[in-house]
Amino acid sequence: MSNRAIPATYATRLGDNALVLGQRMIELVAASPELEEELANANFSLDYIGQARMFYTYAAECEGGGRTEDDFAFLRPEHEYRNLLLVEQPNGHFGDSTVRALLFESWYVLLLESLTQCADEGIAAIAARAIKEVRYHLRHSSQWLVRLGDGTEESHARVQASLDKLWCFTGEMFVADELDDAMLNEFNGPDLAAIELQWQKNVAAFVAEAKLEQPDDQWMASGGKQGKHTEHFGFLLAEMQHLQRVYPGAEW
Amino acid sequence: MVETVYESDQIMEWLSQVPDPEIPVLTITDLGIVRDVDCSNGVTVSLTPTYSGCPATEAIEASVVAALEDRGVSDVRIKRVLSPAWTTDWISEDGRKKLRVYGIAPPERRDRPVACPRCDSSNTQVVSEFGSTACKASYRCIDCLEPFEYFKCL
Numbered sequence: 001m002s003n004r005a006i007p008a009t010y011a012t013r014l015g016d017n018a019l020v021l022g023q024r025m026i027e028l029v030a031a032s033p034e035l036e037e038e039l040a041n042a043n044f045s046l047d048y049i050g051q052a053r054m055f056y057t058y059a060a061e062c063e064g065g066g067r068t069e070d071d072f073a074f075l076r077p078e079h080e081y082r083n084l085l086l087v088e089q090p091n092g093h094f095g096d097s098t099v100r101a102l103l104f105e106s107w108y109v110l111l112l113e114s115l116t117q118c119a120d121e122g123i124a125a126i127a128a129r130a131i132k133e134v135r136y137h138l139r140h141s142s143q144w145l146v147r148l149g150d151g152t153e154e155s156h157a158r159v160q161a162s163l164d165k166l167w168c169f170t171g172e173m174f175v176a177d178e179l180d181d182a183m184l185n186e187f188n189g190p191d192l193a194a195i196e197l198q199w200q201k202n203v204a205a206f207v208a209e210a211k212l213e214q215p216d217d218q219w220m221a222s223g224g225k226q227g228k229h230t231e232h233f234g235f236l237l238a239e240m241q242h243l244q245r246v247y248p249g250a251e252w
Numbered sequence: 253m254v255e256t257v258y259e260s261d262q263i264m265e266w267l268s269q270v271p272d273p274e275i276p277v278l279t280i281t282d283l284g285i286v287r288d289v290d291c292s293n294g295v296t297v298s299l300t301p302t303y304s305g306c307p308a309t310e311a312i313e314a315s316v317v318a319a320l321e322d323r324g325v326s327d328v329r330i331k332r333v334l335s336p337a338w339t340t341d342w343i344s345e346d347g348r349k350k351l352r353v354y355g356i357a358p359p360e361r362r363d364r365p366v367a368c369p370r371c372d373s374s375n376t377q378v379v380s381e382f383g384s385t386a387c388k389a390s391y392r393c394i395d396c397l398e399p400f401e402y403f404k405c406l
Binding site: 125140 | 306384386
């Protein structure tokens with residue numbers, strides 16, 4: 001890979017995580033349990049989609065091939081998306097989407113923290129912008145985890161089931177592939193092993209405070225970083241890309 | 253053809269009249285998002301976005317171009333600057349006053365209470381960490397009972 005190709009591909013992957021989670025949250029607009037959550041959720045999706053736009057625009061700039069942020073979002077097929085499997089999981093009930101956000105954001109905050117120090121100035125600048133938002137998101141998702149876990153018998157049981165169900169998607173966050181290694185070695189990028197240790201500690205603290213049980217070590221799903229997605233992802237893309245697929249180049 | 257060369261102070265003065273589209277009592281210079289004006293080759297205005305997904309970013313860029321064109325500046329370019337990231341510390345003292353008069357509590361450090369913009373009481377309570385825009389939270393004053401918005405510290 002050429003030197004410029006590494007940040008381009010890496011920024012695309014970061015954009016994919018942000019866009020897919022942002023799109024999942026958009027699906028929840030007008031479906032939140034209360035008005036405050038409605039506002040919170042809509043604000044979060046705006047942040048994530050804004051981050052995705054910055055990452056894609058930067059990736060296009062690195063490539064220098066004339067692609068735009070829209071080409072990345074709307075014209076790539078499923079296997080070209082490199083987001084984590086966790087973020088594409090369906091919203092389920094409120095406990096499911098809370099746990100999904102908490103597990104991802106606990107990791108994303110650490111990743112962004114490290115990226116603000118990386119040698120690629122473009123990615124470092126976007127990370128510095130994004131981390132301020134994601135810290136706020138994590139505060140929100142962790143507060144809800146505690147409220148649900150330490151809430152009623154019903155909410156406790158349901159959020160525990162969410163945690164058990166989604167846990168198998170956390171493994172691939174820490175499995176470094178060729179691109180992660182290239183970012184680490186050539187651009188002083190994130191060390192996923194160090195992030196894993198910190199993540200384990202932080203998540204264990206949230207789980208304990210919420211009076212939940214951390215799931216046992218188990219088989220972990222992976223494939224997102226290689227473009228092999230779960231069956232839910234195609235439906236998400238079909239909805240998100242519908243307009244550009246049917247009316248190519250449509251603008252408003 | 254003689255090209256007019258502008259002074260950056262003059263451009264800044266004009267920019268200080270461009271309102272923020274979401275909080276129109278504030279101008280973009282009150283907000284602290286104008287990072288630089290470069291008049292060496294046409295006019296390049298460097299702006300920094302507040303939040304990543306702030307829908308006002310593009311509207312602000314368009315109104316900067318329009319404001320300068322109205323004054324006869326033809327060659328206007330906008331540069332988006334991400335680093336250093338915008339912080340609410342860059343809101344000017346004047347901007348903070350205008351916010352308070354408008355009914356929005358200006359950003360405070362975490363360890364300080366948020367004062368009610370109407371009665372100035374510190375006896376206030378957060379209703380929701382979110383408000384009508386990404387940058388605000390919803391509060392209420394326990395003393396005068398007014399609900400109000402708080403510009404979050406970022």
